[in-house]
Structures are given as C-alpha cells and as structure tokens.
Amino acid sequence: MLAPPWNVVECQLDINQTRLDIHLDFSGGSRFTCPDCGQANSAVHDTVPKSWRHLNFFQHDAFIHARVPRIKCNNCGIRVDHVPWAREDCKFMLLSEAYIMLLVPSMPVKRISELVGEHDTRLWRLIQHHVKKARYEADYANVKQVGIDETSSKRGHNYVTLVVDLEESKTIFAFEGKETLPL
Ligand SMILES: [Zn+2]
Known part of the structure; x- marks a missing residue:
C-alpha cells in the first residue's frame, strides 16, 4: 500500500468517460532519500507532474497522477526521486505489470490487451523487457541433466x-x- 509521505488527495470517477483519475501527493516539507547515493533527508528542489496507467477499475480506465519531487542531494546535485509505485520511465504501475506478466503464459497477448485496455505493441515491449531481464539473471551453473x-x-x-x-x-x-x- 501507499506509504508516507505519499497520500491519495483526490479521486475523480467519470461515469460517462468511464475513467478513474487518482491524484497522489506528498506532505509539505517532506524529505526524500537520494535514489543514486542513498543520502537520506534530501530537500525537495522542485516537482515534475507525471501520470501512470493503473489496472482498470471495473470498466473504468484508471490513471494515477502525482508531482514527482526532484530532490537536492548534497553529493549528487538535483536528482529525480523514484516513486514507490512504478518502475522508472514506465507508464504501467508495478501492480499492472505483475498482473500482465501473470496472464502472459496462459493467454494470447492480443486477449490481454483487450482485458487491460492497452495496445498490444506496448504489452510486447513490457514482456520483452521482463524476459530479457530474467534471461540475463538466469544461472544454469547447477543444471546437471x-x-x-x-x-x-x-x-x-x-x-x-x-x-x-x-x-x-x-x-x-x-x-x-x-x-x-x-x-
Ligand atoms: Zn545523492
């Protein structure tokens, strides 16, 4: 679940547009840990507005919006903080990614794209990322037969x-x- 200093500040459910927008924000005066060197207690320099695709909420397309802090680290200078709910530079949230990767072995990607309401080319890019990562990390040293x-x-x-x-x-x-x- 969402941990401090992050909070849900607004939810907009648009029945006609079948769309749910969830707005997150951090409490004023919050300090963050530098994503590069781990320096704690770094002050916020400014923020960048970003959006992420969430799993569909019933028939609604769901989106998360937040201002992502750029922090001022004593060691590294200005750095964009990693938000806890998404992989960097990825518009799907981690939960959506996990869900999609669970479905991949059991149904065609085209069908998953209909289920989650997303283009299959985008899903293929996501799948290739995870397969490449898993292959890179695979270790066959103990394979005997x-x-x-x-x-x-x-x-x-x-x-x-x-x-x-x-x-x-x-x-x-x-x-x-x-x-x-x-x-
Ligand atoms: Zn740093």
Missing part, C-alpha cells in the same frame, strides 16, 4: 525444439526447427 525434444505447433508443422533442465522440469532454451542446434 538436459533433455532435448521437438514439439510442433499447428498440426504437425512449425517444429520447435526445447532444451529442458530435467531436474527442474524447466525449459532453458528453445529454437525453431528440429534438425540441428543453432550453436
């Missing part, structure tokens, strides 16, 4: 070969075709 098998999609055509960690029952590599490893 792999199984290699092909499977086909669309009734016997379009072969896909899977390389599976047999102990964890987890796919660790996949490529199109069934003849040779693209190594």
Whole structure:
C-alpha cells in the first residue's frame, strides 16, 4: 500500500468517460532519500507532474497522477526521486505489470490487451523487457541433466525444439526447427 509521505488527495470517477483519475501527493516539507547515493533527508528542489496507467477499475480506465519531487542531494546535485509505485520511465504501475506478466503464459497477448485496455505493441515491449531481464539473471551453473525434444505447433508443422533442465522440469532454451542446434 501507499506509504508516507505519499497520500491519495483526490479521486475523480467519470461515469460517462468511464475513467478513474487518482491524484497522489506528498506532505509539505517532506524529505526524500537520494535514489543514486542513498543520502537520506534530501530537500525537495522542485516537482515534475507525471501520470501512470493503473489496472482498470471495473470498466473504468484508471490513471494515477502525482508531482514527482526532484530532490537536492548534497553529493549528487538535483536528482529525480523514484516513486514507490512504478518502475522508472514506465507508464504501467508495478501492480499492472505483475498482473500482465501473470496472464502472459496462459493467454494470447492480443486477449490481454483487450482485458487491460492497452495496445498490444506496448504489452510486447513490457514482456520483452521482463524476459530479457530474467534471461540475463538466469544461472544454469547447477543444471546437471538436459533433455532435448521437438514439439510442433499447428498440426504437425512449425517444429520447435526445447532444451529442458530435467531436474527442474524447466525449459532453458528453445529454437525453431528440429534438425540441428543453432550453436
Ligand atoms: Zn545523492
């Protein structure tokens, strides 16, 4: 949940536009921790208005708005503070991201885009970000036994070969075709 110094200051529900706008703000005189060096108690220099897409609230498109503080750090100078509810430079809130990534393995991205009311190109960008990050962080040092098998999609055509960690029952590599490893 939202932690101090952040508060919800206004909620506007527009039935005709099927839109919910939630406005957040921090208490006057609040001090923030520098996102770069961790220096606590940094004063607010000025603020930048920003908006984020939230999960739809029933049939309403939901948006969060806040003035994001730029803080004056003794070590680093003027820095934009990271707000606790969103990944930097990302218009989806973390909660929406988690929700979308939960749906990804079980349904087509086009269907998710209809559910959350967002363009699928935008969703693909989000998915690629998380897949790339997960691949970068993956560690195969403890894989002892792999199984290699092909499977086909669309009734016997379009072969896909899977390389599976047999102990964890987890796919660790996949490529199109069934003849040779693209190594
Ligand atoms: Zn700093």
